Amino acid sequence: MTQRQSRAIRLGPLAIGGGAPVMVQSMTNTDTRDVEATTAQIARLVKRGCEAVRLAVPDEAAVKALAAIRAASPVPLIADIHFDYRLAVAALESGLEGLRINPGNIGPAEHVDRVVDAAKAHGAVIRIGVNSGSVEKELLRRYGGPCPQALVESALNHVRLLERRGFYDTKISLKSSSVTDTIAAYEALARACDYPLHIGVTEAGGLMRGTVKSAVGLGILLREGIGDTLRVSLTADPAEEVTVAWEILRALGLRSRGPEIISCPTCGRTEIDLFALAAAVEARLAESTAPIKVAVMGCVVNGPGEAREADLGLAGGRDKGIIFRKGEVIRSVRGQDALLAAFMEELQALLTEKGYN
Incomplete structure (x- = not known):
């Protein structure tokens, strides 16, 4: 370019x-x-x-x-x-x-x-x-x-x-x-x-x-x-x-500011309200300047692998969801509300770790 x-x-x-x-x-x-x-x-x-x-x-x-x-x-x-x-x-x-x-x-x-x-x-x-x-x-x-x-x-x-x-x-x-x-x-x-x-x-x-x-x-x-x-x-x-x-x-790779949020488009394997989860994460990070990559995935089978480069991610299934960092599972949580709450805790810990609010 x-x-x-x-x-x-x-x-x-x-x-x-x-x-x-x-x-x-x-x-x-x-x-x-x-x-x-x-x-x-x-x-x-x-x-x-x-x-x-x-x-x-x-x-x-x-x-x-x-x-x-x-x-x-x-x-x-x-x-x-x-x-x-x-x-x-x-x-x-x-x-x-x-x-x-x-x-x-x-x-x-x-x-x-x-x-x-x-x-x-x-x-x-x-x-x-x-x-x-x-x-x-x-x-x-x-x-x-x-x-x-x-x-x-x-x-x-x-x-x-x-x-x-x-x-x-x-x-x-x-x-x-x-x-x-x-x-x-x-x-x-x-x-x-x-x-x-x-x-x-x-x-x-x-x-x-x-x-x-x-x-x-x-x-x-x-x-x-x-x-x-x-x-x-x-x-x-x-x-x-x-x-x-x-x-x-x-x-375009010209400039970047704040978090990069990646999320899957959903498919027949999705068993959680991924739209609501993604919207909540985007709202939380709307004004953040932290240079992190966050993933919100709808499938616990492929999620961590597809978003392996994410600093923090979640993937949900029917009965439970997982939270992962750089592709490695760090928490397993039952229930969508509990998953979102746990993810927000981990997100805040990551932001604090990197010196951001």
Whole structure:
């Protein structure tokens, strides 16, 4: 796997592009004007592994909340701005490290000047964010719709507005709800420039369908070496976006965070409620950063052998279950409730042993 060589920029303390690890982002869905709710959600996202968070900033009331949110956030924040350059400038003055904005949509040249001057003064990054619903009407007429070529040209037009003002701390995103259009657009953009790329499939759908579309689209791009930051867009709790993003990176061998959980798909030999056991284990480890492998298997005959590399695993049968470490049985327990309780005890012991909670 060859990584595309993009220029390096910084979002606060974080490196983007230039060979830095692919960064995981998400976006709050709280009302930004509600400081308590927004800071609480940011904290939850960070626990899941989110490394930068985007906030909607629709009006002056939202801007007034930003300083307090910035003070409480342990990760860099990005203001999502549409049309009003004054909100962008105020967000940077409140301490936010980045903007998501389309310079061509915020009015005359002097408005773009103000935003660029503020970004330079505060050392902020600007993300040009183009999606299939924001392409300019002239491009839509010329290309017959929001095709990949139209997305790329729109993004580069916005970028040139910044370049003419001597601003290059820019990253770019091109998003479509079509996986194939998203892939084609990013492939074309990667050939056309060396700016860092923020990748994602927009409006991907709910947890299941959105995960599938995002895993396919982002997985292909990342395998091609395209992508410096990413967001998985789901109609679900934003914390799930972060979990899915990390699993995509783990599956490709790009980055890993926290436990790897393996479980079998069940079959006719399964005689326990494996779904419930797996869900309970996943919930327990959802915010853990321990680099361990855990197995939840449905068959006591093959489970320990199939999951021999697991640091800890369980396998259940009709009358009893077993708990094993590296393929060696360490406990035998009767009853599913007792099995889960015993497993949680062993899991806590393993985490403590390795210095994690």
